[in-house]
Amino acid sequence: MKDDLKDFVNKHRDEFDHLDPSADVLQRLHAQLQTDRDRINKNKTVFQRLPYIPWLAAASLLVAVLSAYWLFNINRPTTDQPLAATKLLTDEHQPTGHAPANTSTNPIETEEAPPLSPPSQQAAAKLSKNLHSRTNAVLTAPQTPSFATRLRDSSSASTRLAAILEIEQNQQLNHRSLTLLAQTMNRDGNTNVRLAALDVLGQHLDQPDIVDIFQKSLVEQDDPLVQLGIIKIVSQLDDGEIDRTLFSLAEDPYTFRAVRDEAYAVLLKKNKL
């Protein structure tokens, strides 16, 4: 349908657009856009400003999860399985009524079988039977790393502490256990582990080698807390070598002051000065 008004407008369209907006509009628009940009920049989170942060967070989370999984798997056998194995062994020995020097329940000894001295054929058969039953018990128990392996596990202090706890629960210490504990007390990277080893050793002052171990440790020890613990324990002993070591510690200007004071106090108490 013919629309003369529409035709007229189309014919003169440019003339109808006769108004111009003021220049202020563009300036206000620029100001508005700039304010908006500033606000957006201000409100941007750390994640938006540093786009690599989410990747770092994700990587950290992954490492944490893997570490937790690994720690869980490392810790699980040390807490349950060795104790179960030890219990099996002790249960099997109780009915025999033999207490025994060579049939210690210490799992360390199960790993390295002591040399058998054959006093008689009957005893040898009994021992063989015992060994057989112990071997079966060990085989039926889940495989666990040895004490030595666990004490050398530098990645987990809790594993080493658990190993020391098991040694303590075995009550009897053999030479190998003493050596392992002494090494742990002197060289472990964790003070708590060292102190735990010291505590176990301190419970066995009747052992023949213990004085020598403490005396050497007083000289070698580089952890003042452990040194203080050793001094506290050796103060109960009456040994000339220990006293001389304490004296040299008290005289050594490089000895930690608290250790020096403690050594001096022990010597004074003993009237060895």
Add this chain to the structure above:
Amino acid sequence: MNETELVALCLKGHEGGFTGLYNKYARTIYNSICRIVSHTAEAEDILQESFYHAFKDIHRLQQASSFGAWVKRIALNRSITHLRKQRISFSDADLVGIADEAHYDEDADRLADRKVEEVRQAIDQLPTGYKTILSLYVFEEMRHEEIASLLGISHSTVRTQYHRAKKKVIQSLEKNMLL
């Protein structure tokens, strides 16, 4: 620099892109707004807000070449919203007082020798409802259905009101000529 390149500059946050697009379309859109919103300062505010929202959401624009049409549509929507805030209605009920007048021949071509200024003044004198519908149909070339949807009225109302508006414009022009 064409529209697509200017939009690309805007997307990179370049000031030149914003200024270029504004200078290209501001005048046309401002006149479209002024035909609906008579107040100049309010029309400028609507123009500014329309460009601001278009630039802010420019990443949503699917076809860079349609920026002009997009921002004009934003401006028209805002103009209509502005009228609604002023409680201006586009329904027949508000325009019943303006009765059809006699001596109107639909087919006659009475605008051929008219000046643009005369026609513009005749349109400006229309009531806001009529002027809006006439502007949207004649100047913005929107179909009756689109206008009906935009204003929330029926298609037949748009058609009726447009014809009444056009008749009033022609009658106004004839009246001025007689004077």
